Amino acid sequence: xxxxxxxxxxxxxxxxxxxxxxxxxxxxxxxxxxxxxxxxxxxxxxxxxxxxxxxxxxxxxxxxxxxxxxxxxxxxxxxxxxxxxxxxxxxxxxxxxxxxxxxxxxxxxxxxxxxxxxxxxxxxxxxxxxxxxxxxxxxxxxxxxxxxxxxxxxxxxxxxxxxxxxxxxxxxxxxxxxxxxxxxxxxxxxxxxxxxxxxxxxxxxxxxxxxxxxxxxxxxxxxxxxxxxxxxxxxxxxxxxxxxxxxxxxxxxxxxxxxxxxxxxxxxxxxxxxxxxxxxxxxxxxxxxxxxxxxxxxxxxxxxxxxxxxxxxxxxxxxxxxxxxxxxxxxxxxxxxxxxxxxxxxxxxxxxxxxxxxxxxxxxxxxxxxxxxxxxxxxxxxxxxxxxxxxxxxxxxxxxxxxxxxxxxxxxxxxxxxxxxxxxxxxxxxxxx
Numbered sequence: 150x151x152x153x154x155x156x157x158x159x160x161x162x163x164x165x166x167x168x169x170x171x172x173x174x175x176x177x178x179x180x181x182x183x184x185x186x187x188x189x190x191x192x193x194x195x196x197x198x199x200x201x202x203x204x205x206x207x208x209x210x211x212x213x214x215x216x217x218x219x220x221x222x223x224x225x226x227x228x229x230x231x232x233x234x235x236x237x238x239x240x241x242x243x244x245x246x247x248x249x250x251x252x253x254x255x256x257x258x259x260x261x262x263x264x265x266x267x268x269x270x271x272x273x274x275x276x277x278x279x280x281x282x283x284x285x286x287x288x289x290x291x292x293x294x295x296x297x298x299x300x301x302x303x304x305x306x307x308x309x310x311x312x313x314x315x316x317x318x319x320x321x322x323x324x325x326x327x328x329x330x331x332x333x334x335x336x337x338x339x340x341x342x343x344x345x346x347x348x349x350x351x352x353x354x355x356x357x358x359x360x361x362x363x364x365x366x367x368x369x370x371x372x373x374x375x376x377x378x379x380x381x382x383x384x385x386x387x388x389x390x391x392x393x394x395x396x397x398x399x400x401x402x403x404x405x406x407x408x409x410x411x412x413x414x415x416x417x418x419x420x421x422x423x424x425x426x427x428x429x430x431x432x433x434x435x436x437x438x439x440x441x442x443x444x445x446x447x448x449x450x451x452x453x454x455x456x457x458x459x460x461x462x463x464x465x466x467x468x469x470x471x472x473x474x475x476x477x478x479x480x481x482x483x484x485x486x487x488x489x490x491x492x493x494x495x496x497x498x499x500x501x502x503x504x505x506x507x508x509x510x511x512x513x514x515x516x517x518x519x520x521x522x523x524x525x526x527x528x529x530x531x532x533x534x535x536x537x538x539x540x541x542x543x544x545x546x547x548x549x550x551x552x553x554x555x556x557x558x559x560x561x562x563x564x565x566x567x568x569x570x571x572x573x574x575x576x577x578x579x580x581x582x
Contacts, residue, residue, distance in 0.1 A: 154226070155226050160193070161194070164193060170240070171241075172196070173243075174186055176245045176246075176260070177260075177482065178209040179257060179259065180426065181481060199220075205219035209558065212257065218250045224245065228242070229242055229326045231326075232326065246261065247261070259551075269490065273496065273497065278384075280383055281382040282380070282381050282477075283378075283379060283381075286364055288357055322355075367478060376432065377433070380471055391467060408492075408496045408502070413446075413488065414502075416494065418533075422533035422559065423480070424479055427562070428530045430530065431528060431533075443506075443525055444524040444525065445503075447505045450505075450507050452509050455473070456471040456473060494542060534560055538552075
């Protein structure tokens with residue numbers, strides 16, 4: 150485990166001790182793509198005290214050129230040394246908050262959107278909002294195609310799993326970055342993997358590259374195979390205790406936990422554009438490929454959108470909610486923010502939780518699902534965008550500035566896709582029409 154600085158002085162001391170030459174400043178654009186620029190160690194004091202200016206007009210979804218000046222303000226508590234860089238004169242990194250020239254938070258900064266949601270939770274008396282993501286991804290032989298490395302299946306640890314060495318090195322690197330990894334294993338698709346971490350996309354890609362491979366978090370890169378999801382384990386704490394736990398409830402769920410889940414279910418359809426933000430996301434969200442598309446909750450039923458996992462005896466106070474429709478290509482800041490706001494809305498408004506749905510929802514007919522009141526999340530990015538555009542919850546979560554930018558980008562993506570003539574259409578229709 151790496152040293153974990155918490156203050157600017159801690160960062161200065163570690164940079165000097167390790168003789169670091171460069172520090173990379175990280176932030177994301179509206180769509181969650183990692184952006185970075187490097188400063189020399191000699192500039193560290195100025196960066197920590199005043200931030201570093203940059204041109205925001207070149208960042209997707211940020212301000213236009215006439216309002217382009219931005220400041221990246223490093224967060225010392227996020228400092229870490231990049232394990233894939235050389236030890237000799239190594240490289241550090243810090244995540245940044247984005248500020249305007251007036252030094253106020255920039256409304257288009259995804260980190261600021263999550264900070265607002267966390268403030269609401271604190272104002273409601275909660276200590277923390279904890280999220281444990283399970284990121285699935287594929288390893289391919291290069292970035293030009295989808296040639297797999299193996300034909301391994303779920304939990305395989307044989308010669309079928311060609312990625313076991315790179316996965317192990319990735320886990321060790323994440324632990325050096327201060328990220329606890331609970332599980333890593335081969336997933337059910339060929340050449341597909343999963344690591345439970347707080348953030349790991351860039352680390353996965355860097356270590357795949359060292360082997361000459363390409364790692365992708367694309368939700369559905371292979372037709373006929375399961376896609377890559379990002380199951381999110383969510384919990385709230387109050388007075389140092391799990392706010393979702395009630396030993397007297399048959400599901401170990403407190404009133405807070407029940408209302409939180411009810412908030413996820415009521416707002417699920419309008420949140421989907423944030424949780425699954427790409428055209429390709431909806432190739433994954435179809436029945437039959439382990440991706441939940443029906444708005445219901447359960448204990449063991451993995452066809453439901455929300456699950457309350459059974460816990461080991463004696464570990465019940467760690468009750469959590471697992472949301473299963475998000476994918477690893479989303480913007481995690483916005484995804485976590487909208488999920489938290491939906492849950493808080495349920496708690497504040499006292500939403501009632503319906504009965505759990507323990508039937509396999511994939512096996513029910515549309516008429517049976519309608520009779521049971523089970524809705525389906527949007528089937529395309531186009532439908533999801535318009536639900537988000539009409540959502541008061543999404544507007545309050547993202548803010549008008551961020552939502553406007555997000556909708557502009559997503560509507561353009563959907564229009565580009567909608568008007569594109571694919572090879573499938575040509576092969577299917579040219580001979581017969």
